[in-house]
Amino acid sequence: MAKILIIDDERSIRNTMKDILEFEKHQVVLAENGKLGLETALSAPFDVIFSDIKMPEMDGIELLTALKEQEVEAPVVMISGHGNIDTAVECIKKGAFDFIEKPIDLNRLLITIRNALDKNNLVVETKNLKKKIAKRHLMIGASAPLEKVRLMIERVAPTDARVLITGENGTGKEVVARLLYEQSNRVNAPFVEVNCAAIPTELIESELFGHEKGAFTSAIKQRIGKFEQADTGTIFLDEIGDMSLSAQTKVLRVLQESELTRVGSDKSIKVNVRVLAATNKNLKKEIEAGNFREDLFHRLNVIPIHVPSLDDRKEDIPLLISHFCELICSEQGTQLKNFDAKAIEKLQARAWTGNIRELRNVVERLIILGGLSISADDVEMFA
Numbered sequence: 406m407a408k409i410l411i412i413d414d415e416r417s418i419r420n421t422m423k424d425i426l427e428f429e430k431h432q433v434v435l436a437e438n439g440k441l442g443l444e445t446a447l448s449a450p451f452d453v454i455f456s457d458i459k460m461p462e463m464d465g466i467e468l469l470t471a472l473k474e475q476e477v478e479a480p481v482v483m484i485s486g487h488g489n490i491d492t493a494v495e496c497i498k499k500g501a502f503d504f505i506e507k508p509i510d511l512n513r514l515l516i517t518i519r520n521a522l523d524k525n526n527l528v529v530e531t532k533n534l535k536k537k538i539a540k541r542h543l544m545i546g547a548s549a550p551l552e553k554v555r556l557m558i559e560r561v562a563p564t565d566a567r568v569l570i571t572g573e574n575g576t577g578k579e580v581v582a583r584l585l586y587e588q589s590n591r592v593n594a595p596f597v598e599v600n601c602a603a604i605p606t607e608l609i610e611s612e613l614f615g616h617e618k619g620a621f622t623s624a625i626k627q628r629i630g631k632f633e634q635a636d637t638g639t640i641f642l643d644e645i646g647d648m649s650l651s652a653q654t655k656v657l658r659v660l661q662e663s664e665l666t667r668v669g670s671d672k673s674i675k676v677n678v679r680v681l682a683a684t685n686k687n688l689k690k691e692i693e694a695g696n697f698r699e700d701l702f703h704r705l706n707v708i709p710i711h712v713p714s715l716d717d718r719k720e721d722i723p724l725l726i727s728h729f730c731e732l733i734c735s736e737q738g739t740q741l742k743n744f745d746a747k748a749i750e751k752l753q754a755r756a757w758t759g760n761i762r763e764l765r766n767v768v769e770r771l772i773i774l775g776g777l778s779i780s781a782d783d784v785e786m787f788a
Contacts, residue, residue: 407452407522408432412442412468413484414460418507422455425511431518439463443471451479453521458485458492466499473500478528480521484509544580545728546721550713554581561708562588567660569705570683572712575762578683581712582641585681594638597631601652602644609652611668614659620669632665632676639679645705646686646697653698660704680705715757715764722753725761729768742772747781752788 409431413419416437423433434451436442439460446454454472458465465483472481480502485492493504502524503517544555561568562585570578579598586596604612611620615630631640642648648656659665660680664673682705691697715722726744734741744752748771757763767788775783 406430406432407518408434408450409518410434410436410442410446410451410454410479412436412439412445412455412460412465413457414438415457418457418484418509422509422514425514426518429515439465439468443468446472446477446479447475452525453518454479454481455484456481458483458496459487466495469496469499469501480524482517482521543728544577544584545725546718547724548713548718548721550718551721554710554712557708557710558584558588561585561710563590565590565679567680567705567707568682568710569688569702569708570681570710570712571688572683572685573714573760574685575760576712576714577761578685578712579641579643581710582643582681582683586639586641589639589679591638591679595635596639596641597635598641598643599631600643602647606649606652609649610655613652614655614665614667616668617670620667624669628667630665630667632659632678633674635678636676637678639681642680642682644684645682646684646688646691650696650698653701657698657701657704660701715760719753722764723749725764726752726768729765730772733765733769733772737772739772740777742775742777742779744771744779745781748779748784751781751784755788 409426411419411422411433414437419435423435426433434445436445440463442456456465456468469481482503482505483496483501484505484507486507496504502521505513505517544551568585570581572578611628613630613632615628615633616624618624618627664675666673688697688702692699692702726749730742770787771779771783774787
């Protein structure tokens with residue numbers, strides 16, 4: 406059932422539409438002119454708004470403009486007994502969802518409502534998804550080590566400088582990379598993430614630089630690599646310490662010359678990409694062992710950012726627990742739980758070898774298996 410506002414100065418039109426829509430189980434509110442319609446639309450949320458164009462005092466076009474200026478999100482459908490193509494185009498340009506003519510066809514009316522509701526659902530889903538994504542890319546905590554990282558991000562993000570992010574597994578290196586991107590001048594361009602450890606050595610060059618059809622046995626069509634996909638944007642090379650030496654050589658060329666060559670091609674392709682890299686390895690030791698190119702290290706390590714382990718910022722654990730508790734309960738659709746003070750103290754006293762990732766898993770386990778208020782006994786039993 407949708408809540409629908411009908412604005413029309415003709416009583417017969419208002420009542421006819423009201424009868425039809427209420428028969429379809431919708432809730433209908435009526436307004437007899439543009440000014441009253443605007444006041445009504447601003448007083449409560451509606452799923453769909455229908456407005457006549459020809460009305461005294463404030464016509465439908467003026468009303469539509471006012472609704473958009475007030476950021477009313479409901480789709481607005483314009484209706485008119487004097488419709489023509491020019492009027493319809495003007496309405497759509499000004500932000501109307503659709504335009505229908507009088508006399509109103511029943512099927513056309515119902516289809517328009519269904520389409521408008523589908524759009525509403527899509528908008529809501531998109532907003533919820535963005536909120537979920539935003540929550541995953543937060544740096545939770547106020548400790549001195551974390552504040553140092555946060556300050557570095559603020560200073561470095563607006564530049565095009567390459568950044569090498571280091572830290573143990575589970576500390577949130579990918580969150581740092583995302584924040585660098587989101588606060589950069591390239592935020593409206595692509596962000597392409599590559600997990601170098603998850604790609605087989607024999608495929609990583611094709612994955613990063615693409616290949617031409619027939620370049621090797623399984624190359625049945627041309628493939629655009631990750632660097633090309635990230636053109637004008639940002640590429641995040643996660644776990645770069647696991648990249649093969651041959652791939653490192655080609656990455657070095659991209660960084661030096663801003664151009665690449667697809668596998669099986671001799672044509673150079675220019676790319677404009679900001680490179681962020683992350684690793685849990687000590688790259689200086691990897692260089693000594695002959696596993697990592699020193700020249701590539703120096704190219705990547707323009708701005709080093711080290712993400713502290715959770716054991717180095719245990720004062721942030723209460724804030725992280727609160728954040729994860731809210732996030733997990735929301736995802737699972739369960740009642741919000743809380744951790745009592747002794748439970749938090751017990752969790753703070755632990756050693757967190759898996760860092761934030763491990764803490765999140767423990768919090769989720771306690772939410773599922775513990776009581777409404779998580780106690781020290783719950784921690785002792787389940788964590």
